[in-house]
Amino acid sequence: MDRTGEFPRENVAKLGEMGLLGMVIGEEYGGAEFGAVALAVAIEEVSYACSSTGLIMSVNNSLMGLPIYLYGNDHLKDTYLRRLITGEIIGAFALTEPGAGSDAVSIATTAVRDGDEYVLNGTKRFISNAEVAQVFLVFAVTDKEKRAKVITAFIVDRDTPGFEVGKHEEMMGVRATGTCELSFEDCRVPVEHVLGDVDQGFILGMKLLDNSRIGIGAQSVGIAQHALDLAVQYSKERKQFGKPICEFEMVQDMLATCAAKVAAARHLVLHAAYLKDEGTKKITREAAMAKYYASEIANDVTHACLQIHGGYGYSKEYDIERLYRDAKVLEIYEGTTQIQKIVIARSLLEE
Numbered sequence: 562m563d564r565t566g567e568f569p570r571e572n573v574a575k576l577g578e579m580g581l582l583g584m585v586i587g588e589e590y591g592g593a594e595f596g597a598v599a600l601a602v603a604i605e606e607v608s609y610a611c612s613s614t615g616l617i618m619s620v621n622n623s624l625m626g627l628p629i630y631l632y633g634n635d636h637l638k639d640t641y642l643r644r645l646i647t648g649e650i651i652g653a654f655a656l657t658e659p660g661a662g663s664d665a666v667s668i669a670t671t672a673v674r675d676g677d678e679y680v681l682n683g684t685k686r687f688i689s690n691a692e693v694a695q696v697f698l699v700f701a702v703t704d705k706e707k708r709a710k711v712i713t714a715f716i717v718d719r720d721t722p723g724f725e726v727g728k729h730e731e732m733m734g735v736r737a738t739g740t741c742e743l744s745f746e747d748c749r750v751p752v753e754h755v756l757g758d759v760d761q762g763f764i765l766g767m768k769l770l771d772n773s774r775i776g777i778g779a780q781s782v783g784i785a786q787h788a789l790d791l792a793v794q795y796s797k798e799r800k801q802f803g804k805p806i807c808e809f810e811m812v813q814d815m816l817a818t819c820a821a822k823v824a825a826a827r828h829l830v831l832h833a834a835y836l837k838d839e840g841t842k843k844i845t846r847e848a849a850m851a852k853y854y855a856s857e858i859a860n861d862v863t864h865a866c867l868q869i870h871g872g873y874g875y876s877k878e879y880d881i882e883r884l885y886r887d888a889k890v891l892e893i894y895e896g897t898t899q900i901q902k903i904v905i906a907r908s909l910l911e912e
């Protein structure tokens with residue numbers, strides 16, 4: 562899938578069968594209601610094998626199923642929730658635009674009310690799952706005069722006239738996530754497809770990212786753990802200067818440092834998830850710390866473990882090369898490392 566960029570439909574169907582797509586959704590809609598810790602553990606395990614499938618799963622759970630479950634009206638819940646949980650349909654989260662990434666509040670997509678509908682115009686970019694998604698959580702500016710921060714969240718069905726999924730993004734890593742552009746041209750969305758309250762979409766988006774950033778932390782831990790396991794194995798098999806390279810202390814130093822980093826990241830991720838399950842009202846700082854630290858160490862660890870593999874690690878024959886590429890985006894999507902640090906610092910300073 563990394564080579565072809567093909568969306569892993571079979572994996573997604575299996576996730577649905579196993580109940581891994583509705584992990585934080587109530588049983589009344591067919592969800593497993595397992596909670597945030599279980600979701601983090603599952604995302605880590607799935608990402609260990611396939612980072613793309615891990616991301617698809619995280620987005621579907623935390624940035625589509627959960628938002629409809631928490632903020633959707635009965636119509637939205639009845640139309641989409643069960644199908645999202647079984648994997649019959651997939652969801653996508655459409656915030657980022659060509660001119661608005663880190664500065665999410667400056668999005669330019671507009672939504673103007675006309676009778677019982679909103680008319681959406683604009684473009685989104687780098688939208689994971691978009692290639693196959695049936696339902697999109699779309700953020701648009703609803704008060705052009707005030708612009709900044711007056712944003713509303715909409716649930717947009719793929720079949721809505723005026724909505725189009727555009728160019729597939731050719732990316733360095735997580736290449737099977739069906740990441741595409743979206744365009745809205747006089748796209749009419751019924752009022753009942755507003756998610757949450759009108760004009761309150763930015764805060765809603767930020768709250769959702771608090772949950773889903775734990776998932777990216779878990780994805781990071783899965784990738785890093787896989788890299789470490791490969792490096793341990795390889796260092797025992799590879800012989801240089803007459804002995805396995807694991808007997809050299811410089812290699813041992815790298816393995817030990819990686820192991821401590823992976824364990825520390827896992828603790829941060831599970832702690833943030835635990836606080837969520839425990840009912841802690843605001844987990845913004847803990848989620849940002851988990852995402853920041855885990856994504857950074859995933860890059861450190863895949864870098865060191867590729868180095869242990871030497872020339873073979875640089876070859877596409879070995880999985881470590883893919884893990885190294887997959888790790889980079891962890892520091893970018895769902896808020897860059899620099900944005901996580903801003904979030905952490907602001908939360909410290911406002912105490």
Ligand code: CAA
Nearest residue numbers: 656657662663664665666689764767768845894895896900
């Ligand atoms: N919970 C609740 N409310 C929050 C909040 C949170 N976590 N974060 C911010 N808010 C509220 C603030 O309290 C504020 O409310 P008031 O207006 O009532 O005071 C309002 O939201 C605006 O907040 P800020 O003033 O802090 O806004 P800002 O413009 O300074 O931006 C930011 C804050 C943290 C930088 C934010 O823009 C951000 O997180 N940017 C990164 C965007 C991002 O993560 N994009 C990811 C794209 S999705 C993706 O990648 C998914 C995928 O497919 C992989």
